[in-house]
Amino acid sequence: EHRSLERRARDLSVGHKLFYAFATLTLVFGLAVACLLLAIDQLGDANSRIVDEAGPRAVAAADLRFAAAGVRAAQDAYVLDDGSSRATFDQALVRFDRTLDELRVSTHGPVEEALINRIATSYQAFRDTDRLIWDATRSMQRTVARNLSSGPERLVFESLSEDASLLADLAEQDRDAAIADFERTSSNTFRMGIALGLTAIGLMIGATLIITRLIRDPLRRVQDAAERAADGDLDAEAQVNGDDETGRLAAAFNRMLSTLRLR
Numbered sequence: 155e156h157r158s159l160e161r162r163a164r165d166l167s168v169g170h171k172l173f174y175a176f177a178t179l180t181l182v183f184g185l186a187v188a189c190l191l192l193a194i195d196q197l198g199d200a201n202s203r204i205v206d207e208a209g210p211r212a213v214a215a216a217d218l219r220f221a222a223a224g225v226r227a228a229q230d231a232y233v234l235d236d237g238s239s240r241a242t243f244d245q246a247l248v249r250f251d252r253t254l255d256e257l258r259v260s261t262h263g264p265v266e267e268a269l270i271n272r273i274a275t276s277y278q279a280f281r282d283t284d285r286l287i288w289d290a291t292r293s294m295q296r297t298v299a300r301n302l303s304s305g306p307e308r309l310v311f312e313s314l315s316e317d318a319s320l321l322a323d324l325a326e327q328d329r330d331a332a333i334a335d336f337e338r339t340s341s342n343t344f345r346m347g348i349a350l351g352l353t354a355i356g357l358m359i360g361a362t363l364i365i366t367r368l369i370r371d372p373l374r375r376v377q378d379a380a381e382r383a384a385d386g387d388l389d390a391e392a393q394v395n396g397d398d399e400t401g402r403l404a405a406a407f408n409r410m411l412s413t414l415r416l417r
Contacts, residue, residue, distance in 0.1 A: 171398075175365040182357045186350045193343040200336040207260065208325070208332035214256045215325035218273075219318040221250040226311050229284060233303045237291045250277070257321070262328060269321045276314035283307045372400040376407060388415050 228243035254274065261267045283306050290299035372394045382390035388411055394404035
């Protein structure tokens with residue numbers, strides 16, 4: 155079987171040999187490009203996870219934690235100054251609402267979803283108690299307002315703050331995991347690029363050597379026989395077995411020498 159394949163390769167015309175060599179090189183190049191494009195696509199997906207998902211979610215979770223602290227600080231402030239800084243508290247609520255809505259949209263996984271729901275429930279309880287505090291403040295019931303702020307409201311805020319901190323930690327861990335995945339994908343892409351490059355170079359060198367040998371060696375044998383004949387050795391013979399152009403040239407050369415010997 156091996157000899158049969160070798161014989162078929164020798165019998166191919168020079169044009170066909172060059173064509174198959176070029177086709178092999180083109181196929182190797184195409185496969186290398188396809189693999190690299192696939193790797194680049196995976197790299198882009200890993201980068202998108204950081205830029206479009208994990209990164210913004212981690213930032214929003216951190217903002218939510220700070221926003222919760224801002225709401226509580228603004229509430230303490232307006233309770234102490236009898237409501238004159240209530241506008242600042244309202245602004246803090248707007249910031250917290252906006253950040254919480256961003257996180258609802260980008261929730262990742264059941265754990266984060268459960269935390270968002272718990273934060274939303276605690277926040278609603280916080281707002282309900284705040285209405286009582288605000289009513290007491292406007293009614294000049296300072297003791298009641300301060301007792302509500304330091305009692306039930308403090309407990310609700312502690313629960314909300316703990317969940318917001320936990321959510322921020324989870325989002326940060328997810329971003330770290332996305333960054334690690336990107337670095338791992340980048341490293342794999344780099345290694346695959348080197349491997350594909352070396353493989354392509356090896357295949358191209360191998361194909362070039364094979365095609366060169368199939369074309370060069372028969373021509374060299376014909377050349378050697380022609381040089382011997384030119385030196386007067388009419389018994390020279392081109393030892394070429396093949397049905398390509400070089401093989402037919404060798405056969406014609408051998409017939410020519412045979413005719414010369416007969417003459």
